[in-house]
Amino acid sequence: TVGHRIHAPETITVRRLADYLPAMDAAKVQVTFDERRETILVDARQRVAALGLTLVEDTRLADEVTGLVEWPIVLVGQFEEAALALPDEVIRLTIRENQKCFVTRDPATDRLSNSFVLTANLEAADGGEAIIAGNERVVRARLADARFFWEQDRKKPLAEHAKGLASVTFHEKLGTQAERVERIAALARELAPLVGADADLAEQAARLCKADLTTLMVGEFPELQGYVGRHYAEAEGLPDAVAVAVEAHYSPLGPADEVPRDPVSVTVALADKLDSLVLLWLAGEKPTGSGDAFGLRRAALGAIRIILDRRIKLNLRQLTARQTSNVQVTLNDRAKEEKASILSRFPSPNSPIMSEKALAREMYDRAMSIVVYTDDELKNNCDVVVSEVSEFIAERFAVHKRAEGVAADSVRAASGPADQLELLALQDRIVALESFRETDDGANLMAGFKRASNILRAEAKKGPLPEGAPDASLLAEPEEIALGAALAGADTTVSAAVAEERYTDAMAQLAALRAPVDAFFDKVLVNADDPAVRDNRLKLLLSLQNTTRLVADFGQLAG
Numbered sequence: 001t002v003g004h005r006i007h008a009p010e011t012i013t014v015r016r017l018a019d020y021l022p023a024m025d026a027a028k029v030q031v032t033f034d035e036r037r038e039t040i041l042v043d044a045r046q047r048v049a050a051l052g053l054t055l056v057e058d059t060r061l062a063d064e065v066t067g068l069v070e071w072p073i074v075l076v077g078q079f080e081e082a083a084l085a086l087p088d089e090v091i092r093l094t095i096r097e098n099q100k101c102f103v104t105r106d107p108a109t110d111r112l113s114n115s116f117v118l119t120a121n122l123e124a125a126d127g128g129e130a131i132i133a134g135n136e137r138v139v140r141a142r143l144a145d146a147r148f149f150w151e152q153d154r155k156k157p158l159a160e161h162a163k164g165l166a167s168v169t170f171h172e173k174l175g176t177q178a179e180r181v182e183r184i185a186a187l188a189r190e191l192a193p194l195v196g197a198d199a200d201l202a203e204q205a206a207r208l209c210k211a212d213l214t215t216l217m218v219g220e221f222p223e224l225q226g227y228v229g230r231h232y233a234e235a236e237g238l239p240d241a242v243a244v245a246v247e248a249h250y251s252p253l254g255p256a257d258e259v260p261r262d263p264v265s266v267t268v269a270l271a272d273k274l275d276s277l278v279l280l281w282l283a284g285e286k287p288t289g290s291g292d293a294f295g296l297r298r299a300a301l302g303a304i305r306i307i308l309d310r311r312i313k314l315n316l317r318q319l320t321a322r323q324t325s326n327v328q329v330t331l332n333d334r335a336k337e338e339k340a341s342i343l344s345r346f347p348s349p350n351s352p353i354m355s356e357k358a359l360a361r362e363m364y365d366r367a368m369s370i371v372v373y374t375d376d377e378l379k380n381n382c383d384v385v386v387s388e389v390s391e392f393i394a395e396r397f398a399v400h401k402r403a404e405g406v407a408a409d410s411v412r413a414a415s416g417p418a419d420q421l422e423l424l425a426l427q428d429r430i431v432a433l434e435s436f437r438e439t440d441d442g443a444n445l446m447a448g449f450k451r452a453s454n455i456l457r458a459e460a461k462k463g464p465l466p467e468g469a470p471d472a473s474l475l476a477e478p479e480e481i482a483l484g485a486a487l488a489g490a491d492t493t494v495s496a497a498v499a500e501e502r503y504t505d506a507m508a509q510l511a512a513l514r515a516p517v518d519a520f521f522d523k524v525l526v527n528a529d530d531p532a533v534r535d536n537r538l539k540l541l542l543s544l545q546n547t548t549r550l551v552a553d554f555g556q557l558a559g
Helices: 017-026 033-050 059-068 081-085 088-099 129-153 158-167 177-195 199-208 216-220 227-236 240-248 263-282 296-309 316-345 354-369 375-403 408-413 423-437 440-462 478-499 503-511 514-523 531-549
Strands: 073-078 102-106 111-120 169-171
Touching: 033 059, 033 073, 033 111, 073 129, 081 111, 081 129, 088 102, 088 111, 088 129, 111 129, 129 216, 158 177, 158 199, 158 227, 169 177, 169 263, 177 199, 177 263, 177 316, 199 240, 199 263, 216 227, 227 240, 240 263, 263 296, 263 316, 263 375, 296 375, 296 423, 316 354, 316 375, 375 408, 375 423, 408 423, 423 440, 423 503, 440 503, 440 514, 440 531, 478 503, 478 514, 478 531
Parallel strands: none
Antiparallel strands: 073 111, 102 111
């Protein structure tokens, strides 16, 4: 093999693995990745500490630089202090992306300093002065570009930048970013009262949340979207809540990312994520087992975490239905207009004008490919999308709760009404159910429920089960009389507790059924000889099943 191309270009021969590492080290090649990485970070920290500064740690950059060098030599360069007027993240990204250098922080101000750390791949005879000077020239030029972008972007308010979104395509089937922003703004105003946010500020923030996509700075550094938008909003003097929301509405970006806290930010973030889910689902971009190009799983999980963390009461199914219906109508109207416009000029595939014959065929075929739905077709399609999106959100909710350690069967059992998808209520049901399962009353009542279910299942195979409430006049045994009375009372109290979302109280009411249920199965024969008595006792079991299902489906619970 060979050593460092500058310091030891001669051929090296080794006979044993034990000789390899020492030979390479002598030839100025630090073979082990982890050792090179540690060398870079330790030397960088020590060099900047000597200047009274701290290194801004960057895991991704550390890995990248480690892969670029064989014999790391850490050096420190500087740029003009005037560049520190730029936001910190702009400086960091400019230096990282262009020169693969680390930035440093001044502990006294908690802002970036004008010193940066670079990693050379050789021990220069001049101590690295020429290397430092070369990197400084490039960094200064790049920061000058960034300052130009910053100054040019700030010449226009964000509202002016937002007008440029009309020429930015969101999705070929769904129109522009400007149209999407209009939908987010309308949804944000609707959600604001539920979140406790000022509706005017929420709408304003929503209208500006994508404005920085048209700026020079985001054009150069797409990863700065939101971040520079917030800084432009602050520099413009917009309300703090609006400026914060422009950045925070992208959050959370991952499981470890914090959810927004400010009510306006929460509102816009939720509107953005729910709009993405519905719109992209309509466009046929639903996630598959092999991919999720538009990050809909992340969007769903983000919306779920926001709703649960901020305790927002929201019927997601109804909201999804409204969004889907509104968008479908808009897209369908647009398709009608486009089709009519083309056919007004090219009503047939043949044109009497010779020069337009090929064009007529092309445009007529294009018009025929545009699908326009009837009202019934729109409704059916809406129902399908709403069901699929609701199911998708419910699945992501289940995954999220399982990641928190909640038993999968508890998630399945704590289902709410079919026409709703209220995640906060669902979470509260799960918490109450998990606590209930850990009590003796809970365990015994679930055992009684399963026994009742087994009996009903066996009877259902013989024929239809009896319908209606139990007949009090046919209750003869003390135990069945007691159970009938307990169920009648529990049905009322449990229903009231569930309606008021007092799920722990509802579980406590169910716990009171344990004793009469146990006594009933100990003393009463369900399959009595008298068919009327038998049917009445089956009605008791059905009543028990229906009462417990007001809170949770015990049949979904294991054990």
